[in-house]
Amino acid sequence: MTNGIKPAQQKRSLEKQKKIIIALETLLKEKDFSQISVAAIADKAGVAVGTVYRRFANKDAFLPILLERMKEKAKEQPVELSEVSTLEDAITQLVSIALMQLKEDRNLFRAIYLNVRLNPHLIADDWEEMEKQALSQVENLLRPFITEDKRVRLAPFIAYVAGTVFIEKILFNETAPYWVQKLDENDMATHIKTMLVALLHS
Amino acid sequence: MTNGIKPAQQKRSLEKQKKIIIALETLLKEKDFSQISVAAIADKAGVAVGTVYRRFANKDAFLPILLERMKEKAKEQPVELSEVSTLEDAITQLVSIALMQLKEDRNLFRAIYLNVRLNPHLIADDWEEMEKQALSQVENLLRPFITEDKRVRLAPFIAYVAGTVFIEKILFNETAPYWVQKLDENDMATHIKTMLVALLHS
Amino acid sequence: MTNGIKPAQQKRSLEKQKKIIIALETLLKEKDFSQISVAAIADKAGVAVGTVYRRFANKDAFLPILLERMKEKAKEQPVELSEVSTLEDAITQLVSIALMQLKEDRNLFRAIYLNVRLNPHLIADDWEEMEKQALSQVENLLRPFITEDKRVRLAPFIAYVAGTVFIEKILFNETAPYWVQKLDENDMATHIKTMLVALLHS
Amino acid sequence: MTNGIKPAQQKRSLEKQKKIIIALETLLKEKDFSQISVAAIADKAGVAVGTVYRRFANKDAFLPILLERMKEKAKEQPVELSEVSTLEDAITQLVSIALMQLKEDRNLFRAIYLNVRLNPHLIADDWEEMEKQALSQVENLLRPFITEDKRVRLAPFIAYVAGTVFIEKILFNETAPYWVQKLDENDMATHIKTMLVALLHS
DNA sequence: GATGAATGAGCGTTCATTCAT
DNA sequence: GATGAATGAACGCTCATTCAT
Numbered sequence: 058m059t060n061g062i063k064p065a066q067q068k069r070s071l072e073k074q075k076k077i078i079i080a081l082e083t084l085l086k087e088k089d090f091s092q093i094s095v096a097a098i099a100d101k102a103g104v105a106v107g108t109v110y111r112r113f114a115n116k117d118a119f120l121p122i123l124l125e126r127m128k129e130k131a132k133e134q135p136v137e138l139s140e141v142s143t144l145e146d147a148i149t150q151l152v153s154i155a156l157m158q159l160k161e162d163r164n165l166f167r168a169i170y171l172n173v174r175l176n177p178h179l180i181a182d183d184w185e186e187m188e189k190q191a192l193s194q195v196e197n198l199l200r201p202f203i204t205e206d207k208r209v210r211l212a213p214f215i216a217y218v219a220g221t222v223f224i225e226k227i228l229f230n231e232t233a234p235y236w237v238q239k240l241d242e243n244d245m246a247t248h249i250k251t252m253l254v255a256l257l258h259s
Numbered sequence: 260m261t262n263g264i265k266p267a268q269q270k271r272s273l274e275k276q277k278k279i280i281i282a283l284e285t286l287l288k289e290k291d292f293s294q295i296s297v298a299a300i301a302d303k304a305g306v307a308v309g310t311v312y313r314r315f316a317n318k319d320a321f322l323p324i325l326l327e328r329m330k331e332k333a334k335e336q337p338v339e340l341s342e343v344s345t346l347e348d349a350i351t352q353l354v355s356i357a358l359m360q361l362k363e364d365r366n367l368f369r370a371i372y373l374n375v376r377l378n379p380h381l382i383a384d385d386w387e388e389m390e391k392q393a394l395s396q397v398e399n400l401l402r403p404f405i406t407e408d409k410r411v412r413l414a415p416f417i418a419y420v421a422g423t424v425f426i427e428k429i430l431f432n433e434t435a436p437y438w439v440q441k442l443d444e445n446d447m448a449t450h451i452k453t454m455l456v457a458l459l460h461s
Numbered sequence: 462m463t464n465g466i467k468p469a470q471q472k473r474s475l476e477k478q479k480k481i482i483i484a485l486e487t488l489l490k491e492k493d494f495s496q497i498s499v500a501a502i503a504d505k506a507g508v509a510v511g512t513v514y515r516r517f518a519n520k521d522a523f524l525p526i527l528l529e530r531m532k533e534k535a536k537e538q539p540v541e542l543s544e545v546s547t548l549e550d551a552i553t554q555l556v557s558i559a560l561m562q563l564k565e566d567r568n569l570f571r572a573i574y575l576n577v578r579l580n581p582h583l584i585a586d587d588w589e590e591m592e593k594q595a596l597s598q599v600e601n602l603l604r605p606f607i608t609e610d611k612r613v614r615l616a617p618f619i620a621y622v623a624g625t626v627f628i629e630k631i632l633f634n635e636t637a638p639y640w641v642q643k644l645d646e647n648d649m650a651t652h653i654k655t656m657l658v659a660l661l662h663s
Numbered sequence: 664m665t666n667g668i669k670p671a672q673q674k675r676s677l678e679k680q681k682k683i684i685i686a687l688e689t690l691l692k693e694k695d696f697s698q699i700s701v702a703a704i705a706d707k708a709g710v711a712v713g714t715v716y717r718r719f720a721n722k723d724a725f726l727p728i729l730l731e732r733m734k735e736k737a738k739e740q741p742v743e744l745s746e747v748s749t750l751e752d753a754i755t756q757l758v759s760i761a762l763m764q765l766k767e768d769r770n771l772f773r774a775i776y777l778n779v780r781l782n783p784h785l786i787a788d789d790w791e792e793m794e795k796q797a798l799s800q801v802e803n804l805l806r807p808f809i810t811e812d813k814r815v816r817l818a819p820f821i822a823y824v825a826g827t828v829f830i831e832k833i834l835f836n837e838t839a840p841y842w843v844q845k846l847d848e849n850d851m852a853t854h855i856k857t858m859l860v861a862l863l864h865s
Numbered sequence: 866g867a868t869g870a871a872t873g874a875g876c877g878t879t880c881a882t883t884c885a886t
Numbered sequence: 887g888a889t890g891a892a893t894g895a896a897c898g899c900t901c902a903t904t905c906a907t
Contacts, residue, residue, distance in 0.1 A: 070866085094900085094902080095902060095903085096869095096901075099869090104867080104868085105867060105869055106868080106870095106902090107867065107868055107869065107903095107904085107905080108866085110902090110904080111866075115902075115903075116901095116902065116903090171373065171377065173434055174369075174373060174434055175291050177433060177434040184434070184436070185436050185437065188436030188438075188439070189436060189438075192438055211450075213442055214442060214446070214447060216438075217428070217442060218424065221423070221424060221426070222423060222424060224423070224427075225426075226419070232375055232379045232386075233390075234386075234387055234391060235391075236390075236391075236415045236418075237415065237419055239415070240415055240416060240419060244416070245419075248413075248416055248458055251457070251458055251461050252454035252457060252458050253454065255454060255457030255458070255461070256453055259457070275892085296876065296877080297877060297878080298875090298876080306892075307892060307893045308877090309879080309880080309891095309894065310891075310892055310893070312877090312879080313891065317878075318877065477870080493781050495697060498896075498897060498898080499899080500898090508871075508872090509871060509873055510873070510898090510899080511870095511871065511873065511899090511900080511901080512871055512872070514899065515869095515871075519898075519899075520897095520899090575781065578777060578838055579695055579697075579777065581837065588840075589840055589841070592840035592843075593840060593841075593842075596842055615854075617843065617845070617846055618846060621831070621843055621851075625827070625831050626824065626828060628827070629823070629830075630823070633780055636779055636780055636783045638791050638795060638798070639791065639795075640794075640795075640798055640819045641794070641823055644819055644820060644823060648820070649823075652820055652862055655861070655862055655865050656858035656859065656861060659857070659862070659865070660854055660857055663857050679888095700880060700881080701880075701881060701882085702880075702881090702890095705890090710888080711888060711889040711890055712881090712882085712889080712890065712891095713883085713884085713888065714888055714889075716881090716882070716883080722880095722882090
């Protein structure tokens with residue numbers, strides 16, 4: 058309950074809870090979280106407002122849920138790291154995974170991204186955890202190909218770049234200036250790969 | 260008046276207008292623009308609500324003002340491009356300028372950054388213009404060192420990276436995961452320089 | 462919902478809706494609609510402001526309601542046209558009906574009358590319809606006694622006079638000069654009847 | 664000062680006062696008094712808000728001024744009663760004068776008419792006086808042609824009808840139903856004359 | 866458990882009025 | 887006297903939250 062989500066014990070409850078979350082996700086495709094009223098969510102979900110509040114302590118409690126949902130989705134379509142034989146392969150995969158995941162569930166990411174920044178406290182812990190996972194994935198990916206020393210030194214930066222560099226392009230392309238909108242995703246991915254490989258070889 | 264800002268004619272007015280903007284900037288250090296009420300701004304500025312509305316057509320009129328303020332500040336401490344003799348120097352300067360500008364007026368940037376994404380329409384044109392300037396600066400910087408072809412192809416991407424890669428680290432460091440917080444800005448700058456130079460040489 | 466009135470589904474809602482309308486009617490006895498705040502209505506009705514807005518889209522939505530209410534009341538005490546055998550009888554009835562209806566629900570009429578003039582667009586259609594009914598009633602009343610030609614020519618004028626001539630006396634008697642206040646309603650009705658009959662015989 | 668109008672002693676003041684009133688009259692042609700802000704009046708008059716308040720105690724103080732202005736205008740173009748030789752002539756003149764005066768300065772009348780009803784207390788006395796004049800005019804007009812008894816009995820009613828019956832048609836024709844809009848003013852005048860003459864002969 | 870009517874604090878905004886300049 | 891910047895009460899309206907049914 059610390060996170061504001063009230064455990065559902067019955068099957069019916071769980072269904073409703075899912076309905077509500079899906080309703081929110083649907084609405085997030087149209088507008089920002091702050092512009093979505095609880096009533097609108099209830100409406101879209103086909104339940105009463107009170108029912109929403111039986112599952113969620115308050116409106117803020119949706120954010121952690123959305124994070125949870127993101128993790129869940131990540132698991133549903135797990136990133137299968139095919140065996141890679143070269144550093145270049147590894148980096149290529151890393152970049153393409155980052156790109157794919159962001160494109161998948163763009164709206165979810167946007168909502169979470171903006172709200173983490175608007176209300177950091179709401180989901181601090183979950184967020185932290187997710188990012189930690191990302192880092193260790195990067196470390197695992199690099200391990201076979203570079204020295205421990207280099208890995209420790211560069212993995213955080215590489216994880217940072219991989220997680221950051223596409224945000225503007227993918228999540229906020231509409232707000233981006235014209236020339237950013239013209240940048241091709243795949244070209245970008247290639248450039249980034251080139252750069253990261255060069256960095257690791259430097 | 261087209262932008263919703265009403266010209267102040269008297270000395271007293273200008274003072275109050277300044278007070279109001281400073282009040283807003285102060286509040287922006289604590290919370291997001293959407294969470295700041297006009298009454299709160301007036302209160303912080305020590306003026307009445309009506310006084311705020313005498314200077315600003317409505318709450319939205321603050322956003323353009325913030326952008327303006329950003330430009331103004333940028334002019335106050337102009338970026339002096341010392342003459343650069345190598346591509347590496349040029350990139351080094353580019354990266355360090357991006358970093359510096361972002362650190363300077365972090366709060367202003369945060370407010371604008373988030374609001375551009377939350378309400379793109381409000382300051383679309385100004386924003387566009389600023390970004391265009393950034394691109395042409397990058398192009399000028401690269402011109403002496405690389406072929407026209409390469410420049411046209413890579414300048415937008417480089418501008419994009421330079422403008423994007425520090426955002427998380429500088430503007431939202433608190434919300435970033437622990438290992439990102441440990442990343443050293445200067446190390447980051449060095450890495451990025453290395454990467455961009457490598458890309459341009461590739 | 463097109464008219465801004467939200468349908469009430471529960472018994473409790475209907476009660477409140479009624480309470481709100483009655484509160485408004487009460488307040489209309491004291492002051493004009495434009496001088497009555499939504500908060501005052503809510504207060505008088507013993508409900509919260511939000512409750513008012515749950516039933517009425519906005520303040521303007523009250524005007525159509527008032528018109529509706531007027532029609533409703535008109536139905537409650539329907540005008541029973543006893544069979545009339547002479548033109549004089551018909552006119553007598555017409556005038557006395559106009560007088561009676563205006564006296565009944567004086568306040569309602571006042572509010573509507575003034576607001577139709579202050580904000581014509583708000584209830585234009587309903588109003589139009591009501592007036593049309595009035596005209597056709599007059600035409601029906603006259604049909605047996607005068608030629609088609611005369612009826613077509615004079616009915617609109619007669620309807621106009623019948624609908625207009627009592628307004629000052631009945632709705633705004635307090636604002637009228639002393640000698641108007643001394644005019645006796647029944648005398649007036651007699652005079653008007655005399656005049657209209659004479660006109661029709663001319 | 665009881666009426667809220669502050670006496671102007673200097674020529675310059677009087678000019679400004681006149682400017683202000685004319686500005687108000689101009690604005691009244693476009694919108695209702697309640698929708699005209701003091702600032703707008705000052706603006707139109709080319710003076711400062713404070714100047715308006717130096718001449719008028721508050722916004723309500725304009726109403727009496729408007730009444731005054733109406734009287735003034737009435738004097739400027741005095742109704743010249745040509746000598747009448749029959750009762751019919753007298754009534755014809757009465758009706759046509761009422762019609763003319765109302766058409767002249769329609770906007771002024773509208774503003775006053777509505778505001779007298781919205782805020783009766785503001786101009787009660789002046790209004791009363793004007794109406795009394797109207798009655799005595801009617802009495803004078805009728806004196807030569809009918810018995811004292813009849814005159815005393817019918818004059819108030821006739822004055823009432825003459826002053827009332829055109830209001831809807833002339834002042835609020837736009838809000839009136841279609842068939843009222845189609846009524847011809849001159850036809851109306853003729854009908855009314857016919858009716859009043861018949862009444863007096865009855 | 867579920868419902869949705871009810872709540873009321875809070876928002877952005879207006880404008881009659883005041884008063885320092 | 888004239889100015890117009892400053893005031894702040896009041897308005898219409900929204901919406902997260904509660905709770906009687």
